[in-house]
Amino acid sequence: MTFTDYLFLFGGMGLVTYIPRWLPLYYLAHRKMPQWLIDWLSLIPVAILTALLAPILFTDQSARSLEIGKPELLVAIPTLIFALKTKSLGGTVLVGMGLYWLTGFLLT
Amino acid sequence: MDTPDTPHSPIPPTPLPWFRDGILAAWPICFGYIPIGLALGVLASQAGIPAWAVTMMSVLVFAGSAQFICVAMLAAGASAGSIIFTTLAVNLRHFLMSSSLAVHLSGVRRLFLSFFAYGITDESFAVNMTRFREGNWGRWQAITVNQLANLAWITSTTCGALLGQFIPVGAFGTDYALTAMFLALLIFQLHDIIYIFTGLASLCIAVLWYLFIPGDSYIIGASVSAATIGYFLKRYREKRR
Numbered sequence: 001m002t003f004t005d006y007l008f009l010f011g012g013m014g015l016v017t018y019i020p021r022w023l024p025l026y027y028l029a030h031r032k033m034p035q036w037l038i039d040w041l042s043l044i045p046v047a048i049l050t051a052l053l054a055p056i057l058f059t060d061q062s063a064r065s066l067e068i069g070k071p072e073l074l075v076a077i078p079t080l081i082f083a084l085k086t087k088s089l090g091g092t093v094l095v096g097m098g099l100y101w102l103t104g105f106l107l108t
Numbered sequence: 109m110d111t112p113d114t115p116h117s118p119i120p121p122t123p124l125p126w127f128r129d130g131i132l133a134a135w136p137i138c139f140g141y142i143p144i145g146l147a148l149g150v151l152a153s154q155a156g157i158p159a160w161a162v163t164m165m166s167v168l169v170f171a172g173s174a175q176f177i178c179v180a181m182l183a184a185g186a187s188a189g190s191i192i193f194t195t196l197a198v199n200l201r202h203f204l205m206s207s208s209l210a211v212h213l214s215g216v217r218r219l220f221l222s223f224f225a226y227g228i229t230d231e232s233f234a235v236n237m238t239r240f241r242e243g244n245w246g247r248w249q250a251i252t253v254n255q256l257a258n259l260a261w262i263t264s265t266t267c268g269a270l271l272g273q274f275i276p277v278g279a280f281g282t283d284y285a286l287t288a289m290f291l292a293l294l295i296f297q298l299h300d301i302i303y304i305f306t307g308l309a310s311l312c313i314a315v316l317w318y319l320f321i322p323g324d325s326y327i328i329g330a331s332v333s334a335a336t337i338g339y340f341l342k343r344y345r346e347k348r349r
């Protein structure tokens with residue numbers, strides 16, 4: 001592929017990525033939003049975070065099948081408790097990584 | 109900002125305190141991006157994509173999962189049109205995130221919003237929403253988080269493409285960095301029982317949707333349905349009071 005081919009492809013990808021990120025912010029930030037929309041949107045972060053985590057913790061992503069008890073899930077339990085107790089984002093990331101790393105040794 | 113007649117404090121003001129706040133909030137994202145960015149760069153170089161093109165892709169697109177899919181589709185010989193369409197489908201979820209951020213950025217200049225929008229990713233969204241909710245967070249801190257994450261992403265994908273096979277991917281549990289970050293941010297989002305129910309609903313719907321419907325639609329599908337369930341639970345609770 002030539003420079004122009006890549007520019008066309010990535011430019012197109014960039015555009016369709018940018019528009020959904022830009023459009024609601026551009027319009028909604030200057031409108032008076034109804035209370036029901038604000039209430040509904042306040043639940044979106046927790047819903048998106050769980051949706052992003054769900055397949056990582058509960059499924060085998062290569063076979064796309066249910067898997068209960070994979071290392072990601074086992075490590076998630078102490079990681080969640082640590083986050084709940086300390087309220088520290090950076091600490092939780094380090095503890096999660098450390099436990100996952102150790103699990104790698106224990107399971108192989 | 110201090111007014112000229114304020115008696116000066118013994119501690120000199122930190123230059124650009126919002127920048128420091130931004131760095132403190134962004135480092136877990138940057139840390140998590142390094143292994144993923146390196147992995148993407150390595151895969152791209154194996155697929156025959158030159159390093160400069162990887163950098164160009166990270167600058168123009170800045171969307172991890174779509175970039176992985178793009179590399180896989182290019183390696184499989186897919187057409188540009190089908191890659192662009194898939195990118196749109198994968199990244200539509202940011203529509204929801206942008207809408208949620210609008211609540212906290214209301215009245216901000218449109219030029220700023222247009223720059224800000226470029227940096228909305230799953231990770232920056234989750235970090236910024238948590239901080240906005242806790243208060244004491246502004247648009248400059250938020251855009252610092254976006255742009256530092258962007259810098260980490262461009263750098264690590266480029267390094268991966270340049271260094272190719274020489275890097276051991278996944279050492280020291282770095283594979284788990286973003287998962288752990290999402291777990292912590294999830295905990296910080298659980299303000300009351302309605303949020304816990306919304307999360308549980310989203311979890312169940314996402315797993316089922318993921319198992320039975322191919323593609324990435326489970327992210328939008330589960331979050332929209334769960335937020336709607338949560339909203340009606342909240343309404344029901346308010347009526348009973």
